[in-house]
Amino acid sequence: MGTGLSGLMAVMRKELRQTFRDRRMVAILIMAPLIQTVVLGYAVDLDVDAVPTVVCDRDQSPASRALVQEYLAGGTFRLVGRAAEPADAERWLDRGDAAVALILERGLGERLRAGQAASVQVFIDGSDSNRALVAMSASTQFFVGRAARLSQERLSWLERLQGRSLAVPRLTLEPRIMYNPRLSSPRYMVPGVAAFLLLLVTTLLTAMGIARERELGTLEQILVTPLSPMALLTGKCLPFAFLGLIDVAGLVAIGALLFDVPMRGPLWLVFAGTLVYLLTTLGIGILISTVSRTQQQAMLGALFFMLPALLLSGFATPIGNMPGWLQPITYLNPMRYFVEFMRGCLIRGSGLAELWPKLLVLLVFGLSVLGLGALRFRKRLA
Amino acid sequence: MGPEAVIEVAGLTRRFGSFTAVQQVSFSVRAGEIFGFLGANGAGKSTTIRILCGLLAPSEGHACVAGIDVARDPEAVKRSIGYMSQKFSLYLDLTAEENLEFFGGAYGLGRRALRQRGRELLARVGLRERSAEITGRLPGGMRQRLALAAAMLHRPRILFLDEPTSGVDPRARQSFWALIREAAREGVTVFVTTHAMDEAEFCDRIGLMADGRLRALDTPDGLKRSFLPGEMFHLELSPDRSIDALASQPGVLRIESAGAAYRLRVEAGRFDPEKLRALLGPAAVRVERVEPDLEDVFLEVVTQARGEAVP
């Protein structure tokens, strides 16, 4: 009984006209996502270097000074001050002026020269867990390396003394990080940013767009026409879906140009995945609009959904780091699958063969949410 | 009852939670009629219209519009009706022409037919010169005429107009009513709500709503005859003088105060202005015979309704 294609086209034309007539809207839809990507890409740089470090060298021997110098030379640690006593060094940490304190005890050089056991203390401020982990691993790597070198020197000295070679088994670890060898975080972030911005643009604007028509009364005028709810919803959503694709294109380009996102996977797959994800984000927008009377309610409703979706998507913190009870909940979060899909496609270069399960989940989510939204919307007419 | 009825309502009731907005309303509207729905704010006029347009489901009762049961097939009703809601509900950020283009598309008009019909209607409602202006910049009267044009795009047989002239200046009201009459002359049935009693005089028949009930239904003259038998006088008294001297006179039916003035209704033939002056003495500043208007009818109906509601 609907008016089919002519109605759908009329809604789309109207929607595009209204959107592009409003300059601020164009800015929100196209410029903002791109600018945000750049800003987020730089601001959420999780790379850790130059950790502020305080040194407490109570030995003051040539050996201890050399140790400190080499420890700082790697670039992970940056000297911010010196402390006379370990208690002073701790105060630096308490005040937050340093995140790492390196403590070298008196007699360290002496003991090493004498071939005795000696220990070094490193205090690490754990309040920023990511930084603490990096500091910890850099310190471990450094001192394990130093220890190996010291025993090697001792061994060579013994060999020279005894005039024969002493075979000592040695095991070295050679870690190699795949796909993101420099552990650069923008690479890790860009797919998440894409997922979030699409959510922002499509869910928020769909929810608010429909709520606006309800609030202003234009929906009532539409509902006395034979225009079918399907044509109305499709006509309202398609322009936003199209803008979403443009945003993703811009985002991928920025990622490639500014942040070295490798773009290994096929581009068509990126767009296909985006389209499937959009079913969900648009459907949620429609669902939210059916429970909102005003634009303000729609906005709050959208935020109420978007914030947990964002936090539980593995956007910035890996899901594996979340508390155990929380992790299963992330399987209910469509955004999680899209973030994983985009990482797989852009960074690991996975193709359809590896990524289809995620696409399938997104498709199921999308069709259910969209169907539910359309159904609820239809019911609200009566 | 003369020509066919295009709207037939029987026992219509609509509840919102425990509140009954429309209660047991029954009436019918004939083809080509201008049917006025009168009542104070909250009387249930808009709720009735929304049910008739298929926007709200009735809680009880039946409503047939253009021969179709609106509760059973609201979609089928939509092609035969045009609706102007109480709140202006075209897009303020589109031009007049774009609004018509959108709603024409929603009604499934083809592009060419739409362009022609749009031009024709814009000329008819006097908006041809301003068709490219953003609707939000048009004055109120023009917006209402544009909304009427949008409601008529698909040549509906029935027009539902919910307070189309509220908040519009008197000249714009007149031009709007000229459009309503023009449509009626072409055979369109017009169902219009208002709380402006002077406009109601233009209607062929009037239904009076109070507190969700239809209290009276007749032509304007019929309503006056049945609710206001006798003669009406307009009285003005000097300040501080009481009208009590009249109240006890036999043949006095009702005295309504309207500010410093009074409207007096008496049995026909028992009083004339001279007699009233004599009765009131020096208190009378002005005494004249007047024709009853629908305002008087309305007050009478509401008073009677309240009297019934008390026991």
Ligand SMILES: Nc1ncnc2c1ncn2[C@@H]1O[C@H](COP(=O)(O)OP(=O)(O)O)[C@@H](O)[C@H]1O
């Ligand atoms: N959707 C609704 N929910 C609850 N109450 C409503 C709703 N629509 C109307 N009402 C109430 O029903 C009564 C009649 O309203 P309405 O039909 O708009 O009156 P009118 O158009 O005569 O001013 C009012 O008291 C109004 O508050």
Ligand SMILES: [Mg+2]
């Ligand atoms: Mg009303």
